Amino acid sequence: MLYHKYHFFWEEFLRSLGQEVVVSPETNREIIGKGVNLAVDESCLSLKIYLGHVDYLKDKVDFIFIPRIVSLYKKENLCVKFMALNDIVRNTFDGLKTLEYTTHVPTFRYDYFGLFSVGWQLTHNPFLIIRAIERARKAQQNQQDKLLIEQENKLKDKKDDLRILIVAHPYTTYDAFLGAPIINFLKKQGVELVFADIVNEKEARKLSKNISTDLYWTYNKELVGALEKYRKEVDGIIFIMTFPCGPDSLVINLCQNKINDLPIVVITLDELQGEAGLKTRLESFVDILKIRKGKAIK
Numbered sequence: 001m002l003y004h005k006y007h008f009f010w011e012e013f014l015r016s017l018g019q020e021v022v023v024s025p026e027t028n029r030e031i032i033g034k035g036v037n038l039a040v041d042e043s044c045l046s047l048k049i050y051l052g053h054v055d056y057l058k059d060k061v062d063f064i065f066i067p068r069i070v071s072l073y074k075k076e077n078l079c080v081k082f083m084a085l086n087d088i089v090r091n092t093f094d095g096l097k098t099l100e101y102t103t104h105v106p107t108f109r110y111d112y113f114g115l116f117s118v119g120w121q122l123t124h125n126p127f128l129i130i131r132a133i134e135r136a137r138k139a140q141q142n143q144q145d146k147l148l149i150e151q152e153n154k155l156k157d158k159k160d161d162l163r164i165l166i167v168a169h170p171y172t173t174y175d176a177f178l179g180a181p182i183i184n185f186l187k188k189q190g191v192e193l194v195f196a197d198i199v200n201e202k203e204a205r206k207l208s209k210n211i212s213t214d215l216y217w218t219y220n221k222e223l224v225g226a227l228e229k230y231r232k233e234v235d236g237i238i239f240i241m242t243f244p245c246g247p248d249s250l251v252i253n254l255c256q257n258k259i260n261d262l263p264i265v266v267i268t269l270d271e272l273q274g275e276a277g278l279k280t281r282l283e284s285f286v287d288i289l290k291i292r293k294g295k296a297i298k
Contacts, residue, residue: 001046001047001050001081001082001085001171002067002069002082002170002171003023003171004170004171004173004174004175005170005171005197006067006140007023008136008139008140008142008143009136009137009139009140010065010067010136011023012132012135012136012139012140013115013119013132013133013135013136014065014122014132016128016131016132016135016136017119017122017123017128017129017132018122018123019122022057022060022061024053024056024057025056026175026176026177027049027052027053027175027176027177027178028176028177029177030052031049031052031053031055031056032048032049032052032177032271033052034051034052034055034056035047035048035049035050035051035052035053035055036048036052036271038051038052038055038092039051039092042244043081044081044242044243044244044245045178045242045243045269045270045271046081046169046171046172046178046242046245047081047085047088048271049175049177049178050085051088051089051092054089054092054093054096055093058093058096062097063097063098063099064089064096064097064098064099065098065099065100065118066085066086066089066098066099066100067100067101067102067103067111067114068082068083068085068086068100068101068102068103069082069083069102069103069111070082070083070102070103070104070109071103071104071105071106071218072103072105072218073105073218074105074106075106075216076216076217076218076221077216077217077218078217078218078219079217079219079245079246079247086098086100099118099121099122100118101114101115101117101118102114112133115129115133115136116129116130116133119132119133147198148198148199148200151194151195151198154192154194155194155230155233161190161191161192162190162191162192162235162286162289162290162293163191163192163193163194163233163234163235163236164186164191164192164193164194164234164235164236164237164238164286164289165193165194165195165196165227165230165231165233165234165236165237165238166179166182166183166193166194166195166196166238166240167196167223167226167227167237167238167239167240167252167255168196168197168223168239168240168241169197169219169223169248170197172240172241172242172269173195173197173240178240178242178269179240181275181278182238182240182267182278182282185279185282186238186282186286189282189283189286191286194230194233194234196223196226196227196230197222197223197226198226199222199225199226199229199230201222203225203229204221204222204223204224204225204226204228204229205221205222205225206225207225207226207228207229208221208222208224208225208228210228211224211227211228211254211255211258212224212254212258215251217247217251220247220248220251223251224251224254224255227255227259231259231261231262234262235262235263235289235292235293236262236263236264236265236285236288236289237259237262237263237264237265238264238265238266238267238282238285239252239255239264239265239266239267240267240269241266241267241268241269242268242269242270243268243269243270252266263285263288263289263292265281265282265285267281267282
């Protein structure tokens with residue numbers, strides 16, 4: 001789920017405590033099949049994939065690390081799947097040992113205290129735990145700064161390449177089965193990509209108010225703010241979501257109603273997604289953008 005967003009943080013934290021970190025492989029058909037069989041039908045594809053990854057790891061590790069992130073700001077929440085993730089896993093897999101902590105800002109359950117409680121289960125050295133948290137924060141911030149600088153430098157280059165903004169959660173954009181085929185296909189079409197998840201979060205949260213003043217899903221708010229920040233720099237927008245995500249459906253519909261100066265396409269992925277049809281849609285969208293930009297179609 002949030003591995004692609006926070007893995008530098010979590011991996012550095014655990015390794016600094018002397019733990020071996022085992023990561024499941026990239027998403028594949030076998031993992032998806034396992035997840036689909038384990039999840040209830042109404043679950044979104046992202047949750048089904050997550051359960052498939054847990055199934056892969058359950059007999060290979062001592063603990064499954066499952067943070068519960070409920071809210072990061074007052075009067076905001078994350079999608080309910082993040083709130084209930086550890087409960088879902090524990091009720092799906094009998095006897096599974098987990099390492100968990102909860103972040104819920106309105107109840108003063110900050111991530112620092114949660115991480116310290118996780119560290120205390122692994123070592124009773126408080127100084128080692130504090131150092132691990134600080135090293136993890138530094139590793140995460142360094143990576144975020146690096147990606148943001150690279151993207152902003154790319155945008156400063158006023159070359160005439162076709163640019164498309166990808167608006168999707170990291171667990172969709174960077175997943176080998178979900179977003180990677182889309183990203184790779186667009187790059188082969190000669191498109192320069194801008195990613196909405198790579199953004200200064202404070203700036204994005206402020207800019208999101210231009211589109212909606214009362215969004216309360218934190219990660220959707222950040223994506224909407226990034227869309228507002230980058231929309232003047234791109235020729236088109238691609239929304240990618242997994243079926244049947246409620247928050248994404250509502251927010252994408254909101255953005256479609258608010259934005260009328262750029263072509264938009266919405267890609268909804270499920271476990272039955274066919275690659276041929278997807279490529280046809282993407283190719284057609286790129287052709288439309290090239291026509292609007294005045295480029296000949298190759």
